[in-house]
Amino acid sequence: MYVPLANKYRPQKFADVVGQDIVVKILTKAILKDRVGHSILFTGTRGVGKTTLARILAKTLRCENRQPNEYEPCGKCESCVNFSKDNQIDVIEIDAASNTGVDDMREIIESCRYKPTTGKYKIFIIDEVHMLSKSAFNALLKTLEEPPEHVKFLMATTEIYKIPETILSRVLRFDLKNVDSVLIAQYLSTICNQENISVGAEALSLVARFANGSIRDSLSILDQILNVADNNSLSAEQVREVLCISDDGDLLELFALLMSSNLKDSVKKYREIISNDISAKAILSRLMDFVYFVTCAKSNLQIPDKNLSEDSEDKLREIAQNASLSSLSRIWQMLVKGADEIKICDRQEIALEMLLIRVIYASHLPDLDEFLKKLKVNSFKVSENTENHDINSQADESGSLLEEAMRSFPGARLK
Numbered sequence: 001m002y003v004p005l006a007n008k009y010r011p012q013k014f015a016d017v018v019g020q021d022i023v024v025k026i027l028t029k030a031i032l033k034d035r036v037g038h039s040i041l042f043t044g045t046r047g048v049g050k051t052t053l054a055r056i057l058a059k060t061l062r063c064e065n066r067q068p069n070e071y072e073p074c075g076k077c078e079s080c081v082n083f084s085k086d087n088q089i090d091v092i093e094i095d096a097a098s099n100t101g102v103d104d105m106r107e108i109i110e111s112c113r114y115k116p117t118t119g120k121y122k123i124f125i126i127d128e129v130h131m132l133s134k135s136a137f138n139a140l141l142k143t144l145e146e147p148p149e150h151v152k153f154l155m156a157t158t159e160i161y162k163i164p165e166t167i168l169s170r171v172l173r174f175d176l177k178n179v180d181s182v183l184i185a186q187y188l189s190t191i192c193n194q195e196n197i198s199v200g201a202e203a204l205s206l207v208a209r210f211a212n213g214s215i216r217d218s219l220s221i222l223d224q225i226l227n228v229a230d231n232n233s234l235s236a237e238q239v240r241e242v243l244c245i246s247d248d249g250d251l252l253e254l255f256a257l258l259m260s261s262n263l264k265d266s267v268k269k270y271r272e273i274i275s276n277d278i279s280a281k282a283i284l285s286r287l288m289d290f291v292y293f294v295t296c297a298k299s300n301l302q303i304p305d306k307n308l309s310e311d312s313e314d315k316l317r318e319i320a321q322n323a324s325l326s327s328l329s330r331i332w333q334m335l336v337k338g339a340d341e342i343k344i345c346d347r348q349e350i351a352l353e354m355l356l357i358r359v360i361y362a363s364h365l366p367d368l369d370e371f372l373k374k375l376k377v378n379s380f381k382v383s384e385n386t387e388n389h390d391i392n393s394q395a396d397e398s399g400s401l402l403e404e405a406m407r408s409f410p411g412a413r414l415k
């Protein structure tokens with residue numbers, strides 16, 4: 001039977017959790033000291049291990065064989081076995097996204113009064129807790145203020161800012177990090193070994209990069225790519241094909257053309273890349289990486305992408321020599337804003353082409369300092385000059401400069 005990799009390799013104990021060392025350290029110490037709080041909140045982006053950690057913690061707290069000097073669940077007792085089979089009466093998992101109302105919460109609170117059928121703790125795992133309604137949060141708050149001894153609340157959220165302060169002040173909060181792409185690539189390599197898949201470092205680092213810090217996503221992507229793999233072997237080329245990503249060589253060429261404001265060749269190169277079924281989103285995302293890397297290089301900071309080839313890094317450093325920090329930050333702003341536009345556009349490839357054209361036009365505009373200097377000189381000339389037509393033409397020039405500035409500094413507002 002086919003089991004998705006993300007399910008098959010879902011961590012069953014703390015030692016299996018990847019990339020959350022500090023959280024794991026604090027939790028396991030708390031378990032050893034028998035000081036695990038009544039209400040714990042895990043926060044972080046999707047797929048970083050929030051619910052997984054909540055489940056492992058629940059499993060550990062309810063494990064029947066665990067000794068006081070151990071922090072991992074045994075995996076063999078009735079409770080652990082039932083847990084693996086999703087057959088636990090005393091661990092109640094609630095998806096707040098579909099149980100948002102106060103009545104759902106009242107039901108939960110009501111059941112808190114009863115002791116667990118077996119073991120020491122009755123555990124509630126509330127996923128996406130930020131989705132609860134205001135009245136549901138209020139009902140929950142009362143229980144969090146005076147929780148029964150035998151109850152633990154383990155909550156998870158991707159949107160911490162939507163959780164009321166009153167709740168936050170009563171929970172122990174753990175912020176989960178996005179997992180480093182190098183760590184994800186290492187992890188995928190061990191999974192591929194176990195699955196007898198032969199795969200190179202470049203292919204793995206591409207998958208890891210595309211997963212954006214999420215272990216779960218990285219496994220889902222790997223699953224997706226394995227559908228097209230022959231004889232259990234995976235090449236970087238196949239990964240690119242499935243994920244619709246271009247290699248850095250082509251994208252760097254496009255980036256260099258953009259930075260040198262070469263409109264015609266930029267558009268030509270862009271159309272060539274996109275015609276190979278590379279997604280607009282993937283192109284934009286890598287271009288944004290490049291802007292960031294060049295800004296790092298320009299500021300004498302280390303370029304943090306450990307998967308970047310030496311050639312690519314040399315090329316980026318070369319581009320950095322001719323780029324100004326203000327134009328880099330302007331391009332960055334435009335790409336960030338453009339990313340939102342592209343998301344809502346049906347024809348993403350056109351939206352990105354328009355965005356690139358805009359970036360090139362904006363690169364001809366003066367920097368803010370330069371513009372302000374020009375503006376000062378012009379207003380001085382206007383006040384000096386008394387002839388009407390001259391005033392008008394100077395004012396026109398100042399006006400159009402102002403317009404230019406408004407276009408080039410999207411965040412700017414006229415006072």
Ligand SMILES: [Zn+2]
Nearest residue numbers: 063074077080
């Ligand atoms: Zn056990």
